[in-house]
Amino acid sequence: MSKAFSKESEGADDDDAPSLPSLPAGAKNYITPAGYARLRDELLDLIDNERPRIVDVVHWAASNGDRSENGDYLYGKKRLREIDRRIRFLTKRLEIAEVVDPSLHAGSDQIFFGARVTYLDDQGAERTVTIMGIDETDSRDSQVSWVSPVARALLRARVGDEVQLPTPGGLRTLEVVDVKYPPPAQKLAG
Structure with a gap:
């Protein structure tokens, strides 16, 4: 059979698909x-x-x-x-x-998935980010993926902790200023 009539590889039509970050192995x-x-x-x-x-x-x-x-x-x-x-x-x-419902951690000062974190960098700039899933982040809303370097550095830290963020320009120090979670959803009485 001529090669012109053979089926191309299964994933060939996915080459021009928008590429979102892939999940780390086993994550x-x-x-x-x-x-x-x-x-x-x-x-x-x-x-x-x-x-x-x-x-x-x-x-x-x-x-x-x-x-x-x-x-x-x-x-x-x-x-x-x-x-x-x-x-x-x-x-x-x-x-x-x-x-994962981030409201389960409401009231906690430790950073977990879904937290809205305010931190100071080593140059005194204050930033606020929300740690979200890979498929739902929107950088325009200051959301970062939980696998991003800044989120990985912040996860498990508490208010007042200083964490190290590795960057191409060297290590940066971030100080956690505030941690917030969305309030638990109200259950409607039936």
């Missing part, structure tokens, strides 16, 4: 309940709404005849591949996700 995929809900909602929206809508567009465009110059058909097929890639990614990540 769990920690995620907050809100982060898990956001990813699950995105997955369900892709499956229930976005994909069927694009399938309808592709079906309509294919019925118009010549597909080689049909922009709706070509764009639709490309968008379907993107959606399917994202569905596979979300499905895999949600399957291995370990939901």
Whole structure:
């Protein structure tokens, strides 16, 4: 059989997928309940709404005849591949996700997953970060992944502790000033 007709490797279409940081070997995929809900909602929206809508567009465009110059058909097929890639990614990540509720540590002065930490660096600059899961961090909201160097340096420290942060420019000292957790969710009486 000609090589032109052989199937390429299984992961070939994932090469242009957005690359999020991978989990360290043997590490769990920690995620907050809100982060898990956001990813699950995105997955369900892709499956229930976005994909069927694009399938309808592709079906309509294919019925118009010549597909080689049909922009709706070509764009639709490309968008379907993107959606399917994202569905596979979300499905895999949600399957291995370990939901951790940071509110269980409310009132603690020790840093665990989900903590909002204020610290001073060795140059006197005060920063506040929230330690989150890999799949839910947003640097615009001062969220850092629990596997990031700053989070790894801060984890398990307490208010008043000084920790060492290795950087390319050498060791930096961070002093923990404050630790906060979200309040426990209120249970509704049934």
